[in-house]
Amino acid sequence: MNTPSALFVDLYELTMAQVYYDRGMTGDAVFELTVRELPKNWDYLIAAGLERALMFLETLRFSDEDLAHLQSLPQFDRRFIDQLREFRFSGEVWAPPEGTIVYPGEPLIQVMAPLPEAQIVETAMINQIAYPTLVASKAARAVDAAAGRPVIEFGGRRAHGSEAAIEASRATYIAGFEATSSVEAGRRYGIPTTGTMAHSFILAEDDEASAFEAFVSRYPATTLLVDTFDTATGVNNAIKIAKKYGQGSVGAIRLDSGDLRAEAWQARIKLDTTGLPDVRIVASGGLDEYQIAGLVEANAPIDVYACGTSIVAPPDASTLDSAYKIVEYDGRPVAKRSPGKPSIGHRKQVWRADDHDLVGRFGEPPSADAEALLRPMMVSGQRTTHGQETLELIRRRAGVARGPRRVLIDPSLID
């Protein structure tokens, strides 16, 4: 699993770090990554992306090539280059485990390290955590909307590059999706892979019935795509082939366009009346959680929902509004007061009680029933066992009842 290179950094992090070293400002700093506001209509977030962030920190080294490039820039002197040659992330990281339900203002990651170390990793921390958290949270909304019906992901082509595609598959699986179409995500993360057929397959064959037969004779429980020419005819062709090849040959049909509720009903009735009640109906085609909820409410006989674009690059939230901010330096709390974008000082802990969360000071729990959400994921630059969980465990953690929650801020944080 490749993590970003050590040069995956904004220039200013390095110029700041050089000044920190020059001035001996290597005291411990605490930085926290938090989401400022939820996208419209969202009630919660699902934390994701921590694993790659921790791996980045654990393996972060400036290679000779990295250093040669930095030396070619005007900003850096020999001494700093030598410091980077020895650079290791030596700090401590606390975070809610992946799959935890979290809310704005609650740290997604908390980095405690000598100031230059905590500063240099800023871009990578935001970049590696914000996107998986965005996708897991959006995907959870689709799972919630589907109300128990399986949802699968096939958005790889729509994601912003191949890394995004693969991490999106992982994030959707955490949120409760059943499978992905991505073979690489399946290999890397052990996610079940699934697939149907493309319109091109039918077009290359030209005759839809022959194309169906070619697939059904090759793969058991095939899913047939029925809308290339005319959906009603497509369903008829699928039924013909299912009859010819017998039970279990056709596992499902897929509808990818048109009025999905009407098409699904017409198909369901035909399938049932021709003795094929076990053939399932898969729906796709730009589906998001709102459309899924609408179809579920309208009682559309759809057994599986397949999502792509809306989940891997959510149109209603192209990013999460997040920030990685210093909250303590050398034992004192710090906060900025920029108009509209203030930050809150102090190293924090999130205390989860039955009916609310309290974002409070790190340390003793405010009450006996309060659970600390942030756990030690890394100590002295090494991952703890908390930071090395199986994907199945993470997925189970996310599979709790999900919804809005009252989040209180300890007033003593705001000096």
Added chain:
Amino acid sequence: MNTPSALFVDLYELTMAQVYYDRGMTGDAVFELTVRELPKNWDYLIAAGLERALMFLETLRFSDEDLAHLQSLPQFDRRFIDQLREFRFSGEVWAPPEGTIVYPGEPLIQVMAPLPEAQIVETAMINQIAYPTLVASKAARAVDAAAGRPVIEFGGRRAHGSEAAIEASRATYIAGFEATSSVEAGRRYGIPTTGTMAHSFILAEDDEASAFEAFVSRYPATTLLVDTFDTATGVNNAIKIAKKYGQGSVGAIRLDSGDLRAEAWQARIKLDTTGLPDVRIVASGGLDEYQIAGLVEANAPIDVYACGTSIVAPPDASTLDSAYKIVEYDGRPVAKRSPGKPSIGHRKQVWRADDHDLVGRFGEPPSADAEALLRPMMVSGQRTTHGQETLELIRRRAGVARGPRRVLIDPSLID
């Protein structure tokens, strides 16, 4: 430069390919990637991403590890695995060169290859081209809005992973951005890198004036971030330091919050009246092309615009509505007729004339003044010189007058 692995494929592309091989359906196919519709208010697209797509095709090999994983899946037999072991992309690729202005319906890439080869690369082609094209097009809108003022990119943290971040920097540079904050993008693509300072730098020092001095004494022509506590005081502190260290010490101040026009005017007047007319003003903070246009129109004295989120993950267009569709197989045109999502058969060429484009048949130009937009980028699986251009050349190509255009479809394409 890493390209995606051979397993960066949707499962169905491989199950379809296996059937193609089984049935001897290895005739030549033509697939085209086109954008169906522009995002709201957009007038044009800038083609980008081709280089990595071509490198993917040229180096595509199924490694032993790839094949071992495929063998572990239930779908694939020994014969197919052996075919993949020998798999090379042997086809031809035509495309508009990167940096070309293009419109919906005009192919961004055209792949001609034996059917299984053209099918297997579907996910990678869409994934590698659509996002850079999205970002280049969005970035060009910001450049247009800035009307000659430099625009710089520092969106790495907001992009969907590190690959997206680096490719976004390249795409913005193609569109006319002047620099990026990403050190890795600077190394990989030779893009000028730039940077200022973060709020954390000032907070760690606590005293803003000392923080400014630490930076100015270290780096010439520094940009000082003045809004951490109070912008008016920040500007005063910047002026004090600029006076102390003399001309050229402070290159610019950066405003990152508040009413940017008002803040810029107040800062400009102070700078000018204290004899610092050469200190420039950089504005940032969630800026998109609409806000830039508003500031430019309102005559805000802002010299440089810095953009992040709005460009690398555009809120108005989280993806491009694109499709990779088969248009010919074995010499005959093919098209699907799915409701609302039809495709147009025939291998195409885009003929650009003075006042319009014609999407027509591949072959002879319709008129003497028509320029063919699609060029041969790859022949027999090898890149041509067209497919290996410098980034500066690509950037110059994009730097033409950009705007809407009449696009005609040759009626003979629609049978």
